């Protein structure tokens with residue numbers, strides 16, 4: 001598929017609404033969380049009434065990409081009954097997104113129990129998930145990419161590392177990868193003793209299928225590193241980005257934050273300083289992109305050429 005190259009953008013996260021100056025930033029792309037703007041399944045609206053104005057604000061103004069966390073994409077319900085098919089597919093079409101990404105999680109109509117429930121990394125699950133992924137990509141009509149998970153425990157029955165599973169899944173489905181570098185970093189913090197290696201991960205996944213990169217931060221709590229998206233992006237994750245930009249050709253780098261108050265050096269910041277820190281991360285992302293691909297190769301610097 002022909003996929004446009006956008007540049008560096010931000011996740012349009014509801015937790016940032018009302019205080020982060022999205023529309024004053026030179027963003028190249030916005031990532032819309034379908035779950036946060038969609039209407040409930042038992043109602044008639046595709047877009048939730050509270051989100052109608054927001055959606056109108058962003059439509060047609062900047063390239064959009066879609067992200068599905070709780071679509072039930074890789075769960076066990078009939079695909080036709082899932083949130084992905086009933087809400088995310090028509091949303092993707094109505095917002096004219098360049099591509100859609102999802103999490104490699106199990107999920108169903110219950111949102112609270114599915115976070116960090118990685119797929120079983122097995123040959124049988126690669127075949128099953130690939131069938132659903134292929135069908136969903138056909139329905140979306142745009143590239144469909146799968147995000148590597150940050151997980152605390154490996155799903156029982158797993159028989160291979162996550163990176164081998166993702167490589168098999170992509171080969172079988174013809175879909176794409178959405179590479180979350182902070183999830184790779186977090187997994188290395190938590191699972192290095194079990195052999196997880198960021199380098200092996202990057203050397204094993206098909207880098208030519210990486211369509212988008214996520215960058216985020218997190219922190220240690222009680223001896224476990226958490227993917228909380230509530231700090232600046234760690235140095236080691238920036239290093240991974242430089243490597244990926246030099247070896248792959250992602251069409252966007254998206255920064256993720258999920259809080260009004262980032263944690264920094266043991267301190268909780270106010271929204272003003274949080275804004276400055278997010279803006280500094282965005283600028284650093286743009287510099288990394290421009291270093292790899294040259295100036296003028298992002299949506300906001302290409303003057304409509306891209």
Ligand SMILES: [Fe+2]
Pocket residue numbers: 147180214256
């Ligand atoms: Fe992510």
